[in-house]
Amino acid sequence: MRLPSDLSKLKRYPISEIPIGARIVNLGVLLEKEEQPTQYRLVIDRMDEKQVVRFNKKTVLITT
Numbered sequence: 001m002r003l004p005s006d007l008s009k010l011k012r013y014p015i016s017e018i019p020i021g022a023r024i025v026n027l028g029v030l031l032e033k034e035e036q037p038t039q040y041r042l043v044i045d046r047m048d049e050k051q052v053v054r055f056n057k058k059t060v061l062i063t064t
Contacts, residue, residue: 009064012061015056015061016035024063025062028045028051040054
């Protein structure tokens with residue numbers, strides 16, 4: 001994934017608000033999101049694989 005030449009087009013989302021299908025910078029496309037008691041579990045399409053990544057609930061993610 002390449003970053004846009006105009007970085008003002010990047011968007012910041014609190015992890016609780018990131019939409020399914022968003023392209024997360026340096027990770028990939030968000031396929032699933034599950035809230036757990038202390039974290040969020042994200043399933044991301046990265047390098048043609050589904051990968052699970054866990055983030056603290058206070059995390060802010062950058063998307064294109």
